Amino acid sequence: MRLDIVITGVGGQGNVLASRILARAAMEWGLPVRTSEAIGMAQREGVVMSQVRMGEGSYGAIIPDGGADILLGFELAETVRGLPKLKPGGLVIANRHTIFPVSVSLGLSQYEPEQMVSYLENSTARYHLLDATALATEAGTYKCTNIVMLGALASLGVLPYDAEHLKQVMLAFIPAKLRDVNLKAFQYGQQALGGV
Amino acid sequence: MKKLLMGNEAIAYGAIEGGVQVVTGYPGTPSSEIFTTLAAMAKEKNIAAQWSVNEKVALEVAAGAAYAGARAMVTMKQVGLNVAADPLMTLAYIGIKGGLVLAVADDPGPHSSQNEQDTRRFASFAKLPVLDPADPQEALVMAREAFAISEQLGLPVFLRPTTRTCHVCQDVEVAETVITPPKPAGFVKGPNWVIFPSLAAKRHIWLNEQQEAAREIFENSSFNRVDPGVGRQGIVVGGVAYHYVKEALAILGLNIPVLKIGTPYPLPINLVMKFLDGLDRVLVVEEQEPVIEDQLIKMIYQHRRPLVLRGKYNRYVPREGELNTDKVKEILGAFLKIEVPKVKQDSNQPALPIRPPVLCAGCPHRASFYVFKQAAQGQEAIFTGDIGCYTLGNMAPLDAVDTCLCMGASITLGSGLQLAEPDKKVVAFLGDSTFFHTGIPGLINAVHNQAKQTVVVLDNRTTAMTGHQSHPGLPRTATGTPVEPLDIARLAEACGVGFVRVVDPYDYAAALEVARQALAYDGVSLVVMRRECVALVKGGQQARVVEREKCLDCGLCIEELGCPAMAKGEAGPVIGANCTGCDLCSQICPTGAITKRGEAKCD
Ligand code: SF4
Ligand code: SF4
Numbered sequence: 106m107r108l109d110i111v112i113t114g115v116g117g118q119g120n121v122l123a124s125r126i127l128a129r130a131a132m133e134w135g136l137p138v139r140t141s142e143a144i145g146m147a148q149r150e151g152v153v154m155s156q157v158r159m160g161e162g163s164y165g166a167i168i169p170d171g172g173a174d175i176l177l178g179f180e181l182a183e184t185v186r187g188l189p190k191l192k193p194g195g196l197v198i199a200n201r202h203t204i205f206p207v208s209v210s211l212g213l214s215q216y217e218p219e220q221m222v223s224y225l226e227n228s229t230a231r232y233h234l235l236d237a238t239a240l241a242t243e244a245g246t247y248k249c250t251n252i253v254m255l256g257a258l259a260s261l262g263v264l265p266y267d268a269e270h271l272k273q274v275m276l277a278f279i280p281a282k283l284r285d286v287n288l289k290a291f292q293y294g295q296q297a298l299g300g301v
Numbered sequence: 302m303k304k305l306l307m308g309n310e311a312i313a314y315g316a317i318e319g320g321v322q323v324v325t326g327y328p329g330t331p332s333s334e335i336f337t338t339l340a341a342m343a344k345e346k347n348i349a350a351q352w353s354v355n356e357k358v359a360l361e362v363a364a365g366a367a368y369a370g371a372r373a374m375v376t377m378k379q380v381g382l383n384v385a386a387d388p389l390m391t392l393a394y395i396g397i398k399g400g401l402v403l404a405v406a407d408d409p410g411p412h413s414s415q416n417e418q419d420t421r422r423f424a425s426f427a428k429l430p431v432l433d434p435a436d437p438q439e440a441l442v443m444a445r446e447a448f449a450i451s452e453q454l455g456l457p458v459f460l461r462p463t464t465r466t467c468h469v470c471q472d473v474e475v476a477e478t479v480i481t482p483p484k485p486a487g488f489v490k491g492p493n494w495v496i497f498p499s500l501a502a503k504r505h506i507w508l509n510e511q512q513e514a515a516r517e518i519f520e521n522s523s524f525n526r527v528d529p530g531v532g533r534q535g536i537v538v539g540g541v542a543y544h545y546v547k548e549a550l551a552i553l554g555l556n557i558p559v560l561k562i563g564t565p566y567p568l569p570i571n572l573v574m575k576f577l578d579g580l581d582r583v584l585v586v587e588e589q590e591p592v593i594e595d596q597l598i599k600m601i602y603q604h605r606r607p608l609v610l611r612g613k614y615n616r617y618v619p620r621e622g623e624l625n626t627d628k629v630k631e632i633l634g635a636f637l638k639i640e641v642p643k644v645k646q647d648s649n650q651p652a653l654p655i656r657p658p659v660l661c662a663g664c665p666h667r668a669s670f671y672v673f674k675q676a677a678q679g680q681e682a683i684f685t686g687d688i689g690c691y692t693l694g695n696m697a698p699l700d701a702v703d704t705c706l707c708m709g710a711s712i713t714l715g716s717g718l719q720l721a722e723p724d725k726k727v728v729a730f731l732g733d734s735t736f737f738h739t740g741i742p743g744l745i746n747a748v749h750n751q752a753k754q755t756v757v758v759l760d761n762r763t764t765a766m767t768g769h770q771s772h773p774g775l776p777r778t779a780t781g782t783p784v785e786p787l788d789i790a791r792l793a794e795a796c797g798v799g800f801v802r803v804v805d806p807y808d809y810a811a812a813l814e815v816a817r818q819a820l821a822y823d824g825v826s827l828v829v830m831r832r833e834c835v836a837l838v839k840g841g842q843q844a845r846v847v848e849r850e851k852c853l854d855c856g857l858c859i860e861e862l863g864c865p866a867m868a869k870g871e872a873g874p875v876i877g878a879n880c881t882g883c884d885l886c887s888q889i890c891p892t893g894a895i896t897k898r899g900e901a902k903c904d
Contacts, residue, residue: 116658117879125305125470132305132472139436140470143412144330144768149693150865151658162551165436165544166469169552169626171644186653189646205868206656210859211697214655224651247878 106136106265107160109168113187114179115204116143116151119251122278123177124155126255127264130274131159134266141166150206154187159265175263177254179237180204181221188228196231198257198298200250202238233257233298240293245286252287256294268295306473308466311437312404313338314475315444316374317346319400320482323366324350325359327738328767329378330413331467332406336376337768340779346479352771352779355708355738356381360388360403364457367401368494370486372448376404379418380707384739386423389457391496393427394504396455399485400448403429407463409588409623415688415707417621419589424459425566428508430515431459432524433540433565437471443524443563450518454511463588465541465623516567524563525572530556534637535580537573537597539565539587542624546586549629553641562587568596577606584636585612588624611636659696662866663842663881665832666691666759668806670701671862671885672830673728673757676816680726683718687711687731687740690766690834691759694730698863702730709739716743716752726820727754734764734772736789741796747825748797755819756798756827758789761834769837793827800826807832809888835881842882843897847874851894858886858895 110127114120121142131138136159143153156168168190176191178184178199191197201222208214225232237253244253255275259268272291279287294300306314312335316324324343326336336350343350349366353359356377363375377385382405389403405423408414424431432447434440440462451458493500519525528547535558538546543561550557560576562568565587577583585594591613601608611617617632618624627644634641660667670691673684686692686702687710695702704714715729731740736758747754764770771779773787793801800822804815812830819826854873858864866880876886876895887895 115656117661128470129305132303138305138470138472141465142468142470144468149658149661149690150656152656164548164551165541165626166465166471167545167625169548169630169644172626182653182656185650188650189644206654207659207696207698207863207865208655208657210867210869211863213697215652216654217651220651224649228647228649242878 107162108175108265109173110157110175110177111168111173111187111190112155112157112177112179113183114153115183116149116153118179119248120153120155120179123251123255124157126271126275126278127157128159129278130266130271133274134270136160136265137163139163139166152183152186175258177258179250179254181218182216185221185224191229194230196261196263197225197229198233198254199225200237200254201234202236202250235297237294240297241290244289244293249287249290252290253294253297256291256300257298260295260298260300268300302475302477303472304475305470306437306475307334307468307470308434308437308440308462309334309468310338311441311471311473312444312460312462313342314473315441316402317342317479318441318476319445319448320372320480321374321448322348322371322482322485323363323373324348324376325353325363325373326376327353327356327359327381328764328770329381329406330767331408331464332376332378332404333767333770334467335404336779337770343780347481350779354773356385357388360385360392363401364388364392364397367397367399369488370399372400372482374402374404378414379405379407379420380415381405382420382423384708389427392457393429394501394508395494395496397451397457400451401457402444402447402451402460403457404444404460404462406467407461407589409463412464415705417589419592420459420461421565421592422590424461425592428512429457429459430454430519431461431564431566433461433563434466435541435543435561435563436466437469438473439524439563440466441473441475453518454515456511456515463541512567516569519564519567520569520571522564522569525569526561527576528559528561530558532557533579533581535560535576535583537562537576537583537585537593539593542586542588542629545624545626545629548626549633552626552630553633553639555633555637562593565592568593570600573597573600574604577608580608582609582611584617584632585610586618586624586629586632590620657696658693659863659865660690660693661835662864662879663835663883664690665761665806665830665835665883666694667699667862667864668809668812668883668885669757669759669830670694670699672806672809672812672816674699674701676813676820677726677728680820681724682726682728683715685711685715685718685727685729687735689732689735691730691732696863698860708735709743712740712743712747712756715754716747716750719752719754723753728820729754729756730759731756732764733758733760733762733774733789734770737773737787741792744793744798744825744827745796752825753823754825755822756825758827758829760789760829760831762831763834763837765834765836769834789829798827799824803829803831805832806830807883807885809885835883842884843899844878844880844882845876845884845887845895846898847876848894848896849873851892853892855891858890861889862886
């Protein structure tokens with residue numbers, strides 16, 4: 106069993122936490138695991154990408170282009186930016202939420218959300234779109250967008266472990282007073298893609 | 302026991318397994334978590350862990366501990382090693398008693414650095430052995446073993462992880478029980494600790510002999526290994542590139558012999574020559590400089606071995622940036638003269654927004670930069686910058702960082718610029734941690750030489766960019782012990798600065814007034830812009846909102862500040878959920894349209 110997951114997003118969206126939760130869950134399931142994350146300057150609202158590799162025969166922590174089984178996009182344009190990492194026929198779960206960088210407000214670059222959506226629709230075979238940030242806000246804070254996304258991923262039955270296991274590992278990562286919010290966020294994510 | 306550990310954490314665990322007793326360092330991405338992990342365990346494991354004001358100081362403190370027989374580790378990033386270079390070069394001659402490990406993280410790419418210098422080059426320049434881990438697990442073992450190697454040789458030893466080891470997580474085997482190291486034997490007085498020229502001349506011979514001793518240790522090291530394969534073509538690979546080579550070979554379905562090198566300097570000759578014996582063509586794959594390759598070229602010449610060697614010099618392997626499996630696949634294709642299927646790039650992809658890192662929403666530095674830009678309006682001013690989050694102040698629309706070279710250089714470069722262009726205003730920005738690091742000597746130099754410049758200390762009460770480490774301006778040490786904080790303003794006064802003020806950058810009007818006075822001062826003036834880093838303030842101010850009726854949609858707030866919480870909407874600016882309520886935008890809005898969320902009419 107081997108699974109390579111790429112998480113793309115914007116610095117501050119909880120990319121690192123999400124990849125650590127996926128990795129810890131894999132390790133506790135008895136699988137060898139590697140992750141790679143962007144830390145330091147890139148975290149300040151820049152483009153970030155995390156990679157999680159689990160299972161036998163994983164090499165370094167960097168997934169080759171066209172090698173990822175799953176792409177989790179925490180932000181719409183960043184999902185598109187991450188597509189070259191995905192295998193042909195790979196699975197995409199994309200957050201519909203957009204974060205406009207300062208460069209767009211200043212007129213230095215462009216961001217057309219509708220183009221992104223139709224591009225994702227046309228160029229990917231297995232693709233799910235949800236507004237994870239709206240669901241997170243409903244659960245209590247937009248900051249648990251990452252947990253909604255994990256819930257959505259868990260509901261699809263593509264991970265080597267079940268949703269309950271991922272949920273328990275996630276809760277172990279979260280400080281006690283934030284557990285309820287994150288639990289809700291996880292469940293909203295599951296429900297959004299047809300899970301329980 | 303298995304733990305999911307980042308490479309830097311793994312190094313910390315390895316150091317503990319190796320019996321480390323003293324740890325020093327200065328934060329720098331990608332190295333910082335080595336120290337912070339050790340500091341967090343310091344009390345429990347009875348380790349002395351100290352952040353130092355800079356890398357030179359860190360190395361000297363660690364060396365002192367090692368003189369007395371303690372096992373010591375010093376952590377820094379590659380550019381930090383330049384600051385420590387002075388003690389390092391002579392420390393190699395003096396040697397040490399207790400094991401001394403320099404954990405210096407390199408940043409090929411570079412992801413978060415001013416340059417891509419290769420620490421292996423520095424180590425070989427200083428004639429000191431290097432261990433180069435391929436992944437977190439190996440980094441742990443190397444960190445543990447490095448102390449013994451150091452003691453065996455009497456030399457400091459380098460552990461040189463790169464970003465893709467430091468910031469990679471792996472399920473790592475950690476020892477359940479850790480041996481408590483014995484009490485250090487103590488410093489024994491003797492002539493060999495005092496570097497007179499006569500001693501240096503003698504020790505240089507010894508140091509050169511130690512190169513052979515180190516080489517012999519590495520001949521039998523488990524950090525070097527042959528993965529057998531078929532054919533007369535082979536690969537020699539160093540550090541993290543090992544996994545890229547193995548994965549690329551697997552993708553291409555190839556099985557050719559690979560020599561994995563974990564000890565790039567000094568290279569174990571016999572081991573390498575034995576590997577080369579069965580081969581006609583060899584490819585060397587390593588990131589950054591041709592450190593292994595250079596030694597191989599020399600060996601091949603000395604042993605008159607007919608061999609086709611490929612690597613950096615034929616441009617097969619790039620000398621800049623990071624490697625990865627995709628690049629190595631291409632390199633292998635060229636070396637083996639085989640077709641490598643390319644991953645197709647989609648040309649229909651829509652244009653993507655440019656998204657560089659920027660100062661956080663509500664970052665106090667944004668306010669400081671804006672204040673000084675406003676205060677300097679109408680005058681020709683150069684804004685010299687420094688290393689830290691605030692380097693991001695050079696982004697549009699602030700454009701308030703005109704230079705950035707190295708730690709502490711904003712003041713000194715400013716002094717130089719001012720010598721050449723006395724009519725221009727010079728404003729030198731640097732952070733609080735940077736001020737202690739190498740800012741003070743520059744400040745003293747400016748005062749003594751009667752410079753005319755304004756120094757702005759962006760005091761956000763932490764070392765933010767590298768993960769919020771402590772420094773001498775704070776009331777606690779690395780391990781949380783309460784201490785008396787150093788007062789930057791009083792220090793500046795003691796250095797002879799004639800105009801010193803402390804102001805809150807969030808208080809726009811007050812800060813602007815201070816900035817104007819500082820710029821008008823005839824001599825060296827210094828302003829401490831004091832306000833805690835937003836990332837440290839949990840649940841702070843109320844978020845702001847734009848009242849539609851009052852907003853003229855003049856765009857001033859967006860165009861002047863570049864706060865990532867503000868975006869252009871259909872009917873004027875829109876403030877997002879990530880607003881921290883710093884209130885800067887509302888203080889510059891000409892119509893008072895920006896108010897507290899919940900208090901605004903249109904909420
Ligand atoms: S108050 Fe204004 S400048 Fe400050 S974080 Fe909020 S939107 Fe940005
Ligand atoms: S500065 Fe004030 S009036 Fe101008 S766009 Fe911003 S909120 Fe509206």
